[in-house]
Each structure stands twice: as C-alpha cells, then as structure tokens.
Amino acid sequence: MGKIPLSKVYESDEIRNNVLKVIGSGNFILGPESESFEKELADYLGVKRFVLSNSWTSGVHLLLKAMNIKEGSEILLPSLTAFPSVEPICHVGLKPVFVDIDETYCMDPVDLRNKITSKSAGILPVHLYGQAANMREIMNIAEEKGLFIIEDCAQSIGAKYNGKRVGSLTIASGFSFYPSKNLTVYGDGGGIATNDDSLADEVAALRNHGRKSKFLNDEIGFNMRFNEIQAAVGRCQLKVIDELNGKRRKHAERYSSLLGGTVKTPEIRESAEHVFHMYVIEVDRRDELRDFLKNKGVGTGIHYPVPVHKQPAVTNLFGDVSLPKTEKAVGRILSLPMFPDLSEKEIDFTAESVREFIGR
Numbered sequence: 001m002g003k004i005p006l007s008k009v010y011e012s013d014e015i016r017n018n019v020l021k022v023i024g025s026g027n028f029i030l031g032p033e034s035e036s037f038e039k040e041l042a043d044y045l046g047v048k049r050f051v052l053s054n055s056w057t058s059g060v061h062l063l064l065k066a067m068n069i070k071e072g073s074e075i076l077l078p079s080l081t082a083f084p085s086v087e088p089i090c091h092v093g094l095k096p097v098f099v100d101i102d103e104t105y106c107m108d109p110v111d112l113r114n115k116i117t118s119k120s121a122g123i124l125p126v127h128l129y130g131q132a133a134n135m136r137e138i139m140n141i142a143e144e145k146g147l148f149i150i151e152d153c154a155q156s157i158g159a160k161y162n163g164k165r166v167g168s169l170t171i172a173s174g175f176s177f178y179p180s181k182n183l184t185v186y187g188d189g190g191g192i193a194t195n196d197d198s199l200a201d202e203v204a205a206l207r208n209h210g211r212k213s214k215f216l217n218d219e220i221g222f223n224m225r226f227n228e229i230q231a232a233v234g235r236c237q238l239k240v241i242d243e244l245n246g247k248r249r250k251h252a253e254r255y256s257s258l259l260g261g262t263v264k265t266p267e268i269r270e271s272a273e274h275v276f277h278m279y280v281i282e283v284d285r286r287d288e289l290r291d292f293l294k295n296k297g298v299g300t301g302i303h304y305p306v307p308v309h310k311q312p313a314v315t316n317l318f319g320d321v322s323l324p325k326t327e328k329a330v331g332r333i334l335s336l337p338m339f340p341d342l343s344e345k346e347i348d349f350t351a352e353s354v355r356e357f358i359g360r
C-alpha cells in the first residue's frame, strides 16, 4: 500500500480548460465568472444572495462590519474550531465568549444558555467537520433571547439540517473555499450567504473599497475581492459537490462499520446530513496511534490540538476560561484520511491499522 494522504483536492479537465479560457478573456477580478458563481451558490444554498470574498475570514469580517453591532457586545462561539472563527469578532470590537461542545463536537446548547449575559448580541455556531450543529436548540435559544445567528459553514458546504442546506437557516453565514475544504478554489476564497439584500449590498461595497458605483466611494472599505480564475474553478466544483459529498458519506459509513466498537466513531445527528469534511475518531493514546499510522504511510490530522480559548492571542486579550469537554477532546481526537477519491482498499488498510494498534 502506497502512502495515504489526509486529504486531496479534486481536479478535472473541465477546470483546467475553464481556467485557460479566463486567462484569454482579459477579465480577472469580480467579472462574469464571479457573478455567475455568486448566483449559482445562492441557488444551491437556497438563499437570495451570496457575496464572494477572498476568504471566510474576510467575508465574515465585512459582514460583522456591515451589521454595525454595538462595540463591546458579546458573540458566543465554540472553541473547538479553526482559529479564524474568532478573528472577525475581535477585529470589529466585539468580545468572544466560548461555549463547550456536545457529543458531536459542535456547540453545546446547554452551555450556550449558561453563557448568555445582558451583553450577548449574537451566536456563531460552527458546523464542525461537515455536520450541522444542534440548530433546533440554538435557534430556539436565539429567538427567546433576541440574538442573531451567523453560521460558520467553512467545513460544511452542502450539509443539510432538517432538509435545508446549512448556511440558509439564519440571517447570514460564512463559507470557505480554502484548499482543504470540500469545495476548493485552489487558493484562498470564501464569502457570505444571506437573504437580506441590503446586508449583501453593503458587504459587496465594503469588499471593493466602499464603492457602490464605479466612481463613487461612499465609505472607507477594503480590498477583499474575489477573482475570475478562482471563480471558474469553483463553478466546476459546485456542479459536482453533491456527488463528491456523497462519496465522502459512503467512505464514512465504511470506516464506521469497520471501526465501530473499537474506537469512538462520529455520531450523526438525527436531523443532519453530514458531508464529512473530516472523519474524526476518538481514542486513548492518540499521539502514539498517530505515530503508528504515520509509520504505515497513513496521513492523519488533529482538528484541533489547541482550542481557540487556549491560544495566547486570545488569553492575552480575554483571560483564561475553562471548557472541560473541549479540553478533554483535543487530547483524544484524530482525523483519518478523507477525500472523495479515497479507495475502499485505503479505507480498509487504515481501519485495519487502527484496529491493530488498539489490539496491541
């Protein structure tokens, strides 16, 4: 068995051809490809608008700026997430409040309720590893307390909750097309989805130097635009994303049938359709298992070894807090190889290797 990587990007001849066409078109930034990609993303997600930006982080930064939230207000988010989840919150003068996880590694609604204060303004649940957070409970709490919700869908394009795509459930949501993601544009890229036209217009203006028309700058904005080559790549991938996500789900089923009872395998929420951005198991002696698999040529990852609330950048600003379930999980979780082209043989070899280690 050759080496098995943790993840691998999707490629096709259609993508290569379309990139060459864009090069010949002379349009490079926010042109017809970007416009079509935005429309197609909005249709796919079942929302009115999608506004592309150069990353999730930029898109959500622009979104929070456009929402004009009172400085010092608190935003509740999980700590078991990629570090960028917290950054836009800090950049617009808001305070992150960290919430512990439930058995699916997403935000725990019970802890969420406990952490709400008179300063709470919004909630940023992360649909981690490709599975929707417990949105029924989170949306009920938000409604009861008058809080907005921004979904972090960086890892979950195509995932569903109660039959609806994640990213379409709340006022707005953020997506990432970074190279490791289920839909990638071969570089940085992302954006926001919303049903609110005025919010979308404001985000679109801010990303392009505050310009609402060609020669008129209404406000001080940013250069957080998207480009045509990457839009062409994204459009080709969007056409096949359901097929690619379906393959991931099949691989996950195979892993779980081979590993169930040996290690903790992912729990699937009843109302959720998971898209397995990551296939994450939980084990004792995680670091030893990781070395053991590495020696067999199996790539693994830890998402994430240091939770956001323990990062120096955060503790320096907001002090120390304790999240017992998150802190326990980060020492035990391990991401196994997961990408659409993974073969049954590779899954079987990885699972056999895990079982061999556990049985030693």
Ligand SMILES: Cc1ncc(COP(=O)(O)O)c(C=O)c1O
Pocket (backbone or CB within 6 Å): 054, 055, 056, 057, 058, 081, 082, 084, 085, 126, 152, 154, 155, 175, 176, 177, 178, 188, 189, 190
């Ligand atoms: C959950 C989550 N949120 C936010 C981000 C940030 O995305 P980007 O790199 O596009 O800014 C990522 C990706 O790293 C992520 O996985």
